[in-house]
Amino acid sequence: MNSDLKKTTLGIRIILYIASILVLSVGISLYFLSAKTDLYFSWTINPPLTAAFLGAGYLASFLLEFLSARERIWARARPAVPGVWVFTFLTLIVTLLHLEKFHFGSSVLITWLGTWVWLLIYIGVPIALGILWFLQTRQPGIDPARIAPLPTWMRAILIAQGTIMLTVGVIMLLMPSTMIPLWPWQLSPLTCQAIGAWGVGIGFIALQESWENDWARLFPMMLSYAVYGALQAINLLRYPTTLNGSQLSAGLYTLFVVTVLLAGVYGTWTAWQIKNRDVSS
Numbered sequence: 382m383n384s385d386l387k388k389t390t391l392g393i394r395i396i397l398y399i400a401s402i403l404v405l406s407v408g409i410s411l412y413f414l415s416a417k418t419d420l421y422f423s424w425t426i427n428p429p430l431t432a433a434f435l436g437a438g439y440l441a442s443f444l445l446e447f448l449s450a451r452e453r454i455w456a457r458a459r460p461a462v463p464g465v466w467v468f469t470f471l472t473l474i475v476t477l478l479h480l481e482k483f484h485f486g487s488s489v490l491i492t493w494l495g496t497w498v499w500l501l502i503y504i505g506v507p508i509a510l511g512i513l514w515f516l517q518t519r520q521p522g523i524d525p526a527r528i529a530p531l532p533t534w535m536r537a538i539l540i541a542q543g544t545i546m547l548t549v550g551v552i553m554l555l556m557p558s559t560m561i562p563l564w565p566w567q568l569s570p571l572t573c574q575a576i577g578a579w580g581v582g583i584g585f586i587a588l589q590e591s592w593e594n595d596w597a598r599l600f601p602m603m604l605s606y607a608v609y610g611a612l613q614a615i616n617l618l619r620y621p622t623t624l625n626g627s628q629l630s631a632g633l634y635t636l637f638v639v640t641v642l643l644a645g646v647y648g649t650w651t652a653w654q655i656k657n658r659d660v661s662s
Contacts, residue, residue: 385523386525387454387455387456387521387522387524388453389455389457389458390513390516390517392513393450393458393462393513393514394450394458395450396509396513397446397450397458397461397465398447398450400442400506401446403502404439404440404446405439405440407439407499408436408438408440408441408443411439412436412437412439412440414432415429415432415433415436416429416432418432419492420489420491421492421495422484422492423483423484423499424479424482424483424484424571425482425484426572428567429623430566430616430619430620430624431566431567431572431576433619435579436612437609437612437613440608441606442468442605444604444605444608445461445465445604445605448600448601449601452601454525455517455520455522456524456525456593456595459598460586460590460598460602461602462514462517463585463589464582464585464586464589466507466510466511466514467581467585468579468581468583469503469506469510471581472503472575473507475554475575475577476503478574479570479571483499483500484496525597527594527597528595528597529595529596529597529655530595530596531591531595531596535644535647539588539590540588542640542641542644543584543586543590543591544584545637546580546581546583546584547585548584549580550576550577550578550580550584551581552577553576553577553580554577557570557573557574557577558570563630564630565628565630566623567623586602586605590603590606590648596652596654597656599648599652600652600653600656602648603649603651603652604645604649604652606641606644606645606648607642607646607648607649610638610639610641610642610645610646611642614639614642617638
């Protein structure tokens with residue numbers, strides 16, 4: 382490894398490993414126990430499609446954070462950090478705005494404990510990650526040269542997807558009453574803003590993928606992106622009657638999920654080839 386390259390600090394790697402374990406546990410609960418959030422989650426989510434939607438984000442984030450934690454070069458771990466920090470910070474704000482909806486008063490130990498752990502995680506992670514990110518930026522070294530730029534059309538797709546997710550996410554966060562009637566399935570103000578936090582976080586990641594503009598840096602992000610699209614597509618098959626087919630947004634949402642899946646699969650395959658070429662050379 383070139384000694385002049387900026388290395389990923391131990392602190393960043395540790396926080397990403399910890400975060401990956403946390404999001405995996407939340408993702409398993411939400412995605413596979415979508416109809417039992419009254420018992421196995423921090424607040425009750427209806428309909429189950431919403432829980433599965435959120436769970437898909439957490440499961441995909443596990444791959445992003447775990448694989449990024451393994452990267453020794455900062456430029457290859459960096460793509461995970463800004464989006465994860467933005468998401469955790471926004472989710473903390475959403476949690477604080479809706480504390481009365483959470484299971485802090487549950488008589489079931491696992492539910493009560495999980496709710497308090499949720500709050501502590503979303504207070505602690507954005508603070509710790511923010512500090513470690515700041516310290517990481519002060520480390521000496523340079524980024525490696527971009528050796529495998531993305532084609533212009535791929536960058537354009539990522540910019541379009543990222544802009545759409547970021548814009549819709551901001552509106553869902555700031556004006557949930559505007560977005561709830563337009564969404565293709567039933568939402569509450571809490572679930573609308575929770576989805577909005579994911580929209581901003583993943584939109585930020587898509588835009589950063591375009592900015593990084595190097596397949597050698599993007600394998601964790603692209604694999605996570607592909608898994609996210611696949612899990613959301615499976616959700617549509619799991620809950621076909623929940624989607625309001627009479628709304629234009631249902632068709633637009635389905636089409637958008639397909640584009641995310643296709644972009645992720647193509648990006649994963651291409652980044653994997655570049656990664657293997659680097660290892661063998």
